Amino acid sequence: MDNRQVVIESLPEDKLSVDNFALRTASVPDPDQGEILCRTLALTVGAGQRAALQGSAGYAGAPRSGVVMGGTGVCRVVRSNAADVAEGSLVVCQSGWQDYSVHPASALRTVDPDGDPAHHLGVYGINGLTAYFGLFDIGDPQPGQSVVVSAAAGSVGHLVGQMAAVAGCRTVGVAGSEEKCRLLTESLGFDAAVSYRSPGYRHEFREACEGGIDVYFDNTGGEVLGSALRRMNLGGRIVCCGVVSQYDTSNPAPGPRGIPGLLINRRVRMEGFLVFDFADRYGEAIDSMRGWVNEGRLKPLNDEFHGLEETPRAFVDLLAGGNVGTRIVRIAD
Amino acid sequence: MDNRQVVIESLPEDKLSVDNFALRTASVPDPDQGEILCRTLALTVGAGQRAALQGSAGYAGAPRSGVVMGGTGVCRVVRSNAADVAEGSLVVCQSGWQDYSVHPASALRTVDPDGDPAHHLGVYGINGLTAYFGLFDIGDPQPGQSVVVSAAAGSVGHLVGQMAAVAGCRTVGVAGSEEKCRLLTESLGFDAAVSYRSPGYRHEFREACEGGIDVYFDNTGGEVLGSALRRMNLGGRIVCCGVVSQYDTSNPAPGPRGIPGLLINRRVRMEGFLVFDFADRYGEAIDSMRGWVNEGRLKPLNDEFHGLEETPRAFVDLLAGGNVGTRIVRIAD
Numbered sequence: 001m002d003n004r005q006v007v008i009e010s011l012p013e014d015k016l017s018v019d020n021f022a023l024r025t026a027s028v029p030d031p032d033q034g035e036i037l038c039r040t041l042a043l044t045v046g047a048g049q050r051a052a053l054q055g056s057a058g059y060a061g062a063p064r065s066g067v068v069m070g071g072t073g074v075c076r077v078v079r080s081n082a083a084d085v086a087e088g089s090l091v092v093c094q095s096g097w098q099d100y101s102v103h104p105a106s107a108l109r110t111v112d113p114d115g116d117p118a119h120h121l122g123v124y125g126i127n128g129l130t131a132y133f134g135l136f137d138i139g140d141p142q143p144g145q146s147v148v149v150s151a152a153a154g155s156v157g158h159l160v161g162q163m164a165a166v167a168g169c170r171t172v173g174v175a176g177s178e179e180k181c182r183l184l185t186e187s188l189g190f191d192a193a194v195s196y197r198s199p200g201y202r203h204e205f206r207e208a209c210e211g212g213i214d215v216y217f218d219n220t221g222g223e224v225l226g227s228a229l230r231r232m233n234l235g236g237r238i239v240c241c242g243v244v245s246q247y248d249t250s251n252p253a254p255g256p257r258g259i260p261g262l263l264i265n266r267r268v269r270m271e272g273f274l275v276f277d278f279a280d281r282y283g284e285a286i287d288s289m290r291g292w293v294n295e296g297r298l299k300p301l302n303d304e305f306h307g308l309e310e311t312p313r314a315f316v317d318l319l320a321g322g323n324v325g326t327r328i329v330r331i332a333d
Numbered sequence: 334m335d336n337r338q339v340v341i342e343s344l345p346e347d348k349l350s351v352d353n354f355a356l357r358t359a360s361v362p363d364p365d366q367g368e369i370l371c372r373t374l375a376l377t378v379g380a381g382q383r384a385a386l387q388g389s390a391g392y393a394g395a396p397r398s399g400v401v402m403g404g405t406g407v408c409r410v411v412r413s414n415a416a417d418v419a420e421g422s423l424v425v426c427q428s429g430w431q432d433y434s435v436h437p438a439s440a441l442r443t444v445d446p447d448g449d450p451a452h453h454l455g456v457y458g459i460n461g462l463t464a465y466f467g468l469f470d471i472g473d474p475q476p477g478q479s480v481v482v483s484a485a486a487g488s489v490g491h492l493v494g495q496m497a498a499v500a501g502c503r504t505v506g507v508a509g510s511e512e513k514c515r516l517l518t519e520s521l522g523f524d525a526a527v528s529y530r531s532p533g534y535r536h537e538f539r540e541a542c543e544g545g546i547d548v549y550f551d552n553t554g555g556e557v558l559g560s561a562l563r564r565m566n567l568g569g570r571i572v573c574c575g576v577v578s579q580y581d582t583s584n585p586a587p588g589p590r591g592i593p594g595l596l597i598n599r600r601v602r603m604e605g606f607l608v609f610d611f612a613d614r615y616g617e618a619i620d621s622m623r624g625w626v627n628e629g630r631l632k633p634l635n636d637e638f639h640g641l642e643e644t645p646r647a648f649v650d651l652l653a654g655g656n657v658g659t660r661i662v663r664i665a666d
Contacts, residue, residue, distance in 0.1 A: 221593050240593035255588030260573035263605030270603045272596030
């Protein structure tokens with residue numbers, strides 16, 4: 001039985017390309033005592049993974065070539081040498097971009113086997129959890145306040161805006177095309193949406209944010225962060241979640257003008273977080289989100305590719321802004 | 334009786350000069366019913382006032398020429414038409430740069446008449462209060478943690494470092510000369526101090542901050558902020574208090590690289606504040622600081638000029654980094 005793997009062939013000099021990856025075939029690993037062999041059913045690809053291919057800015061330590069590309073998958077347990085993990089159960093783990101992987105029981109999160117397994121990579125996975133804890137714990141939105149989110153049609157952003165509406169806020173999304181903006185306002189209930197690629201962006205953003213911004217959920221950094229900074233209300237919060245505008249380059253831009261001056265004048269708090277710090281509260285978040293999904297107040301969107309060999313293309317396209325919702329690559333049923 | 338006033342003659346194009354101010358003589362104003370006539374005894378001059386001479390970034394609204402320069406003074410009440418303010422009492426108010434000013438009772442803060450009136454502009458005034466609330470409320474230093482402060486020999490900075498030591502922290506100051514650094518370590522109890530003008534600054538800063546930074550109290554913005562950002566520990570706090578590196582120019586530099594990326598990876602909170610938001614707790618802070626001064630754990634430094642006509646020079650010199658401690662201009666006894 002073969003184990004197909006997507007490995008990092010070379011580190012990107014500037015923009016990532018599919019040529020930075022290669023497909024190879026290895027043998028399926030054997031689980032030791034206490035370990036579990038997992039079959040990847042689906043992977044999610046996120047812009048934050050681009051950072052792992054950088055130097056010191058990487059989330060996942062120093063990048064290396066010749067290793068299997070890391071990533072989160074939802075998997076079926078095919079062999080278990082651990083008493084507390086049943087064969088056939090569904091788990092989420094750092095499978096990497098490969099068909100099979102081996103993990104200790106402590107590295108798996110067992111998830112509800114009902115429904116589409118891919119949901120555990122989207123709304124009930126890292127993307128939903130990131131949106132939830134970033135918005136509620138870091139952003140602290142209050143009813144009637146204004147919440148702006150960048151990369152608003154993205155895996156995290158489209159959930160942030162909908163959850164802010166659940167919290168009683170006015171929601172504005174910034175996205176990369178008119179088409180995405182229409183989706184946000186017409187299908188996902190955003191109060192307004194602005195394309196940062198529009199020639200009239202600055203004016204349109206100012207109009208959409210009339211009354212100022214209380215919570216800005218930043219997935220992009222760069223120019224959109226700069227425009228939000230200038231519209232923050234007194235006591236506003238900036239949730240630093242991602243820097244997608246800066247990932248796909250080896251020469252990051254300087255920070256936005258007005259830092260720290262605007263933070264002082266408007267008493268703004270700007271705070272970074274990683275979802276993993278909230279691991280002991282994932283259950284609470286998933287329960288809340290499941291309730292909102294069942295009530296129809298939270299519509300999770302997936303954006304799918306098919307086949308392990310398509311994962312590099314799914315990733316490169318994502319970095320170019322091609323996705324709407326959570327990018328999923330289905331590997332097996 | 335004449336009222337000498339320093340007025341804004343012209344707004345600075347780039348660096349402020351004494352020629353941006355002029356001395357004129359007006360008549361002493363008459364207090365209406367409910368108002369108080371105050372004689373300025375001493376003024377304090379702070380770098381933050383430079384921002385008031387900018388455009389939209391100003392703390393004090395749009396700048397204008399031909400008006401009396403704003404500023405905080407400690408004053409003697411010479412005539413009172415308000416029942417609750419006694420003639421002869423000592424008050425702190427926004428006197429502006431002039432001999433006499435008129436205020437409603439609500440705009441005055443009555444202070445302890447014992448001791449040197451100038452202390453109410455330094456440790457028991459806005460500078461001490463800024464250091465206190467910025468450090469304790471925004472920075473939240475814990476015993477054993479590392480606190481770094483920029484403009485550490487300045488009016489706020491020299492108090493921040495000493496209060497951080499009271500809180501049981503290791504303290505590092507960044508200042509503008511070797512002489513200031515020696516003062517910090519030899520007289521004020523800082524554990525280490527680094528001159529940002531030293532050719533070996535980056536290396537020296539890294540050495541002084543070995544073990545990382547838990548609280549960075551930022552009075553400068555700019556390059557010192559950038560170097561601190563790269564040394565923040567997980568969960569660190571950056572207190573945004575001032576941007577002295579950017580005040581004396583009409584073309585502020587971009588923000589530091591690594592924002593927001595470093596904030597995310599290290600879960601750093603960066604928060605701006607203005608001391609006026611804590612006005613209802615000034616008494617608590619002054620009581621604490623008075624205790625530390627009396628115990629010899631907090632040594633407030635003043636740096637004095639004499640004569641109203643010297644105020645512009647005191648201000649320009651301050652912006653060039655000439656001061657140690659709180660800059661005071663004594664006007665009358």
